[in-house]
Amino acid sequence: MASRSTLPLEHMPGNSLVPCSSPSRGRNFACRSVSVRMHRVEALAAWISCRADHKNASVTQFNVPLLSGAQVMEELRAFELKRNKKPDSVAMYSSIFGGITTDLAAMVVPLDDHIVHRGHGVFDTAAIMDGYLYELDQHLDRFLRSASMAKINPPFYLSSIRNILIQTVSASKCSQGSLRYWLSAGPGDFNLSPSGCLQSSLYAIAYDAPIPEFLGARVITSSIPIKSPKFAIMKSVNYLPNALTKMEAEENGAFAGIWLDDEGYVAEGPNMNVAFVTGERELLMPQFEKILSGCTARRVLALAEKLVKEGTLAGIRIGKVTVQEGKMANEMMLIGSGIIVKPVLQWDEQLIGEGKEGPIAEALFNLILEDMRTGPPSVRVQVPY
């Protein structure tokens, strides 16, 4: 291991930290084009610097150690120790090693798995609330639908996958957090075709996460193109457009970007659905034909019936929503399992309603939270710890 200390490798300037250290971070909407230009300049500078570095470096300067498997594990453990934020409760399942581990350093995926180098994989999630999995079966339905669209034949039957996921949460000891799981074409080679893959693989991880708070946010219209319907309705691991949309929003001091569909109607956010409360007190949601069918959004639609019965809402409508209609709404909200219901106070330059958290969004947030804590067995699966 002595050779490690002589390793002269340096991190490329302006790598993934560029957006975080950007002076434009947190600026308001007026600075948007400046911010985008700044990023291009920084990225170009980083690239030029990297090229120059490459020209100056001779092969002998590099002294990359050749590590044994045991040494790799040692290094992986050292890396985990260096992390600032270590989860208290975490466990990972992998069909590659056929079991569950709570050792962070062992939570790895083979590089030749097609989910890694081809993005040939699908995923889904479920929230863990007070020791119960919320809407696990609804998420699992979508997971297997996505797998079928991605032509991935799961390595196990649904009942076994469900069992594995519950056991992973149990092993993590996490009672408040998130479960995430992936199906992949599997490891085998670095080709595009999965024909050389040994078998599809299943991975899952359960970890602590706080309950989202009810807090208003700003959104912008995304300049990143939305995925075509065939790919938008499937929860594949191709989230590059989603990540770029989120980054663009953050660069402009906003929480999320809003996608419009190919006809210019309101579609969804990068990991959430959207809904509105119209001037006629209707809950209005864009139809799901060209976007991801959100489990939380669908549950909101069911629970909102209560507000209709009470007379708080005049009705519920799913249909095409124009940008004008959205921006003129009394309330706008983002909906998803990671945020539950998040009120939108401003979209681009336009204040939504009075620019404050709205009462319907708050009522829906509370209804979902109550459902997570005390809902029927169809939406709550107890985890045996």
Ligand SMILES: Cc1ncc(COP(=O)(O)O)c(C=O)c1O
């Ligand atoms: C693109 C997209 N739309 C909507 C959602 C909301 O779906 P759910 O409520 O099932 O989390 C997600 C969730 O991650 C998403 O990625």
